[in-house]
Amino acid sequence: MAERSSPRFRRRNLLRGLGTTFLFPLKALANAAGRKEQPGIGSVRLEGPASVEVLSHQTWRLIYTAGPGGMAAGSGIRIAMRHLQRQTAMPQTADPQGANFLSATADGDLPLKIDVPNGWKVFMTQYFPWQNIVQVTLPQGGLEPDRTLQVTFGDRSGGGLGMKVQPFDESHYELKCYVDVSGEGNYLPIEKSPTIRVVAAEPAKLAAVTPSDAVVGEPIWCIVRAEDRYGNPAPRFRGTVRLSSTDPAELPPPHAFTAEDRGVFRFEGIKFSRPGIQRLHAHVADSVRTTTNPVRVAAKRPAELLLWGDLHGHTLFSDGRGTVEEYYDVARRVVGLDFCAVSDHAFELLDEMWTHSKAVTNRLNRPGEFVTFNGYEWSGATPVGGDHNVYFLDDDPPLFRSTTMYDRRNLQMDHRSEKVGTVEQLMARLARLLTDKNVLCIPHFGGRRGNPRWHDERVQRLIEIFSDHRRSEPWAETFLAAGHRLGIMASTDNHYGNPGYGYLKILDDWQRQEIGTSAMAVYASDRTRRSIFHAMYDRRTYATSGPRILLDVRADDRPMGSELRTQQPPVIAVDAVGTAPIARVEIKKNGQSVHTAASNDEAVELEWQDPKFAPDRPAYYNVRIVQTDGEEAISSPIWVN
Numbered sequence: 001m002a003e004r005s006s007p008r009f010r011r012r013n014l015l016r017g018l019g020t021t022f023l024f025p026l027k028a029l030a031n032a033a034g035r036k037e038q039p040g041i042g043s044v045r046l047e048g049p050a051s052v053e054v055l056s057h058q059t060w061r062l063i064y065t066a067g068p069g070g071m072a073a074g075s076g077i078r079i080a081m082r083h084l085q086r087q088t089a090m091p092q093t094a095d096p097q098g099a100n101f102l103s104a105t106a107d108g109d110l111p112l113k114i115d116v117p118n119g120w121k122v123f124m125t126q127y128f129p130w131q132n133i134v135q136v137t138l139p140q141g142g143l144e145p146d147r148t149l150q151v152t153f154g155d156r157s158g159g160g161l162g163m164k165v166q167p168f169d170e171s172h173y174e175l176k177c178y179v180d181v182s183g184e185g186n187y188l189p190i191e192k193s194p195t196i197r198v199v200a201a202e203p204a205k206l207a208a209v210t211p212s213d214a215v216v217g218e219p220i221w222c223i224v225r226a227e228d229r230y231g232n233p234a235p236r237f238r239g240t241v242r243l244s245s246t247d248p249a250e251l252p253p254p255h256a257f258t259a260e261d262r263g264v265f266r267f268e269g270i271k272f273s274r275p276g277i278q279r280l281h282a283h284v285a286d287s288v289r290t291t292t293n294p295v296r297v298a299a300k301r302p303a304e305l306l307l308w309g310d311l312h313g314h315t316l317f318s319d320g321r322g323t324v325e326e327y328y329d330v331a332r333r334v335v336g337l338d339f340c341a342v343s344d345h346a347f348e349l350l351d352e353m354w355t356h357s358k359a360v361t362n363r364l365n366r367p368g369e370f371v372t373f374n375g376y377e378w379s380g381a382t383p384v385g386g387d388h389n390v391y392f393l394d395d396d397p398p399l400f401r402s403t404t405m406y407d408r409r410n411l412q413m414d415h416r417s418e419k420v421g422t423v424e425q426l427m428a429r430l431a432r433l434l435t436d437k438n439v440l441c442i443p444h445f446g447g448r449r450g451n452p453r454w455h456d457e458r459v460q461r462l463i464e465i466f467s468d469h470r471r472s473e474p475w476a477e478t479f480l481a482a483g484h485r486l487g488i489m490a491s492t493d494n495h496y497g498n499p500g501y502g503y504l505k506i507l508d509d510w511q512r513q514e515i516g517t518s519a520m521a522v523y524a525s526d527r528t529r530r531s532i533f534h535a536m537y538d539r540r541t542y543a544t545s546g547p548r549i550l551l552d553v554r555a556d557d558r559p560m561g562s563e564l565r566t567q568q569p570p571v572i573a574v575d576a577v578g579t580a581p582i583a584r585v586e587i588k589k590n591g592q593s594v595h596t597a598a599s600n601d602e603a604v605e606l607e608w609q610d611p612k613f614a615p616d617r618p619a620y621y622n623v624r625i626v627q628t629d630g631e632e633a634i635s636s637p638i639w640v641n
Contacts, residue, residue, distance in 0.1 A: 011609035031221075042067040044177045046194035053201050054169060054230055057099060057162030059154040062175060062194065070145045076113075076137030077149060080123075080406040082175040083319035084495055089164035091134055092114055096158025103155040104136045107147040113137045126408035127318035129348070130176050142183075154423030165231045170321050171199045176196060201228035203237040203263070206290040207535050208282040209336040212271055212306040212548060214297045222292060223336040224282045225264040226257070231501060233263040233334055233513035241266060247278045247297070271613035272297045277550075277577050293548035294577045294602070304523040304540070307532060308548055311338035311375065311497040311520065312389055312444065312467065312491030317353045317638040318344035318377075322497035324360045332370045336501035338521070339371040339532050343389045346376045346401045348412050352400045362395050366526045378426055379448060380404050385423020386450035387445060389464070389491075390430065393438035393533045400426055404448065427456035434458055437537035443479065445472035446493060450480040462536060465543045465634055466490035466518035473624075473634065477591045480620065480637065487539025487561045487636035488622070492520035519544045521551070521633075523559065544633040549580040553623045553635040560622070560636040570621075570640055579602045579629045586624040593624075600628070615641055 026030070047062035066076050072264055091115050092100035117123070119131035127133065129475050148604060154163025162269035166173070172195045178187035203226040208220045226237030248425035250271035257265060272278050272295070291456050296306070314320025315327050322330075324342050331340040340358060358374050365372040380402045390400070403419045420426045423441075426493075428438045444448025444464035449472075465476045465487040473517045479486055492499060500519065521542045524535035535541070539561025553560045555570040565569065574585055582604050587595040595608050610621075620637040 003278045004552070024513050032586045037376070040067050040069070041181050041188060042071075042190060042566060043188055043192070044194060046175070049196075050201055051197040052165050053199055054228065054232060055167050055201070056165050057154060058165060059152065059156055059162050060196075062151045062153065062177075062464060064149045064151075064177070064179070066143045066145050066147050066149075067181065069181055070147070071138060071143035071181050071393035072183040073140055073178075075142065075180045076135060076187075077180075078149070078178040078187050078452055078563045079134045079136075079151060079180075080127055080178065081132040081134075081168070082174075082321075083131065084166070084321075085130060085132040085209075088166045090132060091153060091163070093322060095160075096155070097160055097166050099154075099161040100133060101155045101160040102151065102153055102223075103157075104149065104151045104468050106138065106143060106149045107587050108141075110138055110141050110143065112149075113139050117265070125405050126409045128407075128431060129407060129428065130409060138183075165198060167232075167497065168198070169200050169232045170497065171326070173198050185569065200232035200234045200236070200263070201230065203227070203234035203239075204229040206241070206282050206284065206288055208290050208292045209281065209340075209548070210270070210292045211598070212296060212550060213302060213603075214278070215301050216273065216275055216299055217271055219269045219271055219599070220295070222267045222270055222280050222282070223264065223334070223337075224267065224290075225334055227263075227358055235259070235263040236260075237261075237263045239288070240417055241265065243270070244281045244283065245270075245272070245278065246280075247272045247274055248277075249273060249278070249280075250374075252600070252640060256390060268331075275299050279527055291580055292595045294550055296577070304525055304535075305527070306550065307338035307522050307524055308500070309337050309341075309371075309520050309522065309532075310335075310491045310518075311339075311341040311373065311391060311442075311489070311496040312343050312377070312464065313341075313499045314344050314377075315342055315497070317357060318348040320344070320495040324357050324628060326497060327365075327499055328364045328372060330358070330501075331499040332364075332495060335498070337370070337429065337500045338527055339373065340638055341373040341375040341391055341639050343375045343377045343391075343589075346390075346399055347378050347379055347405055348402075349376060349399060349401075350415060351399075351417075353561070358396060365529065369527065371527055371529055371532055373529065373533065377446075378402050378423070379436045379446075380421075380423055382448050382451050384421060384451075385426070387446040388423055388426065388450060389442045389444060390426075391440045391442070394527055396444070397433070400429055402426075418592075421453075424454045424456075427454070427459050430433055430459045431456055437534045440533075440536060442489065444493065445469055445475050450479075452482045452484065455479070455482070457485065460484070461485065461539060462487045462489045464489055466545050467491060467493040468495070468517050471545060471632075480592055485539075485563070485620075485637075487536075487541045488543045488634050489520045489536070490543030490545075491520055492518050517546055519548060521548075539636045542635040544631060545631045547631050548632070549573070549579055549625060549626060549633040550577040551623070551633045551635055553638070554597075555621060555638040555640065558638060559640055564641045565641050567615045569609040569611075570638075572608045572610075572621055572623075572638075573606075575605050576622050576623075576625050576633070578625065578631075580627040580629040580631065583626050583628045586626070588622050588624060589619055597616070
């Protein structure tokens with residue numbers, strides 16, 4: 001039986017269902033980590049709950065039924081789980097009384113061999129992002145046609161707890177099955193693999209968000225969402241929410257949540273009556289209350305709006321969860337972002353996937369409301385440049401893939417296009433596309449951290465300083481210390497389908513779990529692609545560790561990201577409003593803290609001049625805000641002389 005499909009068959013199979021929301025991504029992924037689907041090699045079904053709650057313990061029995069040719073001695077089945085499975089729960093075969101115990105049997109009591117190898121070492125490139133694999137083989141006798149092999153996930157017969165479910169919701173959690181019927185090691189994807197729906201836990205808290213800018217007497221919105229204790233939107237919430245305000249504002253009536261809300265409701269028509277920093281409060285009866293981010297209310301519209309976005313996240317097209325459509329829906333409807341981009345790994349994107357991603361991104365771009373950008377992650381090993389995210393102002397940009405992790409056995413990487421081996425070559429190609437601030441190439445601290453050795457000021461204008469990986473300010477400082485003039489931004493690198501609302505890492509202690517790891521702020525003239533992209537290119541940006549802290553930093557009234565010349569020490573002006581009391585304001589020069597102002601207020605304004613300023617010594621200044629709750633904001637630098 002052939003292992004590989006022809007390009008013609010593969011393209012026809014992938015394009016089937018292009019006009020649907022979820023069918024196309026599932027079809028496009030049918031060939032992931034292997035070869036084309038093979039009818040006639042058997043089928044699988046799953047016994048157990050079809051819908052489960054996050055972080056519950058469950059039991060499923062996956063039943064494989066042999067096809068008309070049966071299975072030869074030495075053959076087997078591989079059950080593949082996606083990239084992040086190892087973060088929460090991998091099956092184990094050593095402790096029947098423990099969680100995640102896995103067992104297997106076959107009709108006729110045939111002897112079986114069960115392996116749960118380390119996917120990072122054994123199956124990483126061949127199966128990525130499905131490299132977490134359970135392998136069950138028949139070392140002696142074969143399996144007759146229509147006979148079954150059963151694999152139990154979360155076997156409780158020995159007193160075990162069951163299989164631990166992931167902490168994030170997902171509409172289609174798949175157990176992807178491959179079968180080798182000949183015993184020759186040719187594992188082929190089975191025609192239909194089972195999926196499970198993972199749903200949020202009971203509602204535990206409220207969250208609320210509004211725009212950061214408002215004008216007296218003009219309406220704005222407020223999104224209120226119910227969350228479970230793990231940060232998932234909680235669709236089962238049925239409370240009645242009313243709003244109150246620090247200002248005698250015009251407020252909409254209370255709203256009684258229904259099933260149609262899916263745990264999220266957008267209040268419209270909110271008007272403030274006086275300028276200043278205002279906040280809204282969302283209440284359920286008198287027992288639950290949450291407060292929005294601060295809103296800067298002005299008498300007239302400011303020249304620049306403070307906008308929030310997330311440019312870095314992954315879907316099922318690479319090693320994330322959910323579709324491109326679902327990703328943008330969460331960004332706009334649930335999290336209330338102003339702008340967003342999907343950045344799936346380029347080496348995993350088939351041409352059909354890239355075409356689909358661009359089509360969805362362009363269709364969902366809504367100037368004045370919600371802005372989307374086309375982009376991807378160029379994933380290079382650190383010695384050749386490291387991970388960089390690439391973004392375009394254009395509707396139909398090209399895709400430049402890296403050679404990192406490339407494996408011809410993995411059909412999701414089986415693209416015939418030319419590859420770009422180093423970030424230096426990548427930036428040179430992007431620079432050739434540069435016309436009017438329309439391309440960005442942003443390094444980040446990911447699985448392969450960006451390398452400051454290479455820099456092209458034409459396209460490398462920002463650096464990602466916070467993400468789900470870590471708060472990586474020391475790493476970012478190595479770029480600035482090398483003389484690279486980069487603005488500061490943050491994005492989640494979210495793999496859970498929740499842009500703008502990621503996890504720092506998965507912990508067993510959900511009292512300490514950080515939820516909401518990073519946010520990117522941009523000062524732009526309006527909510528359009530051109531305005532926001534140009535503002536990013538001009539480094540009118542700052543980063544926070546999640547909350548929407550207001551921050552404005554200027555030097556002699558020049559905004560963050562600027563370059564200026566002066567013979568006198570510039571006046572560094574800081575205007576900050578926190579989402580909690582601000583513990584301190586740090587002014588940094590060339591990466592070192594040179595002035596610290598202690599505070600315990602939610603709003604801080606200060607001015608400072610460098611007593612050691614020397615006009616013949618170039619310097620860059622930026623500001624770090626630290627709140628009493630540990631959250632922080634870091635501004636883009638201003639370069640002087």
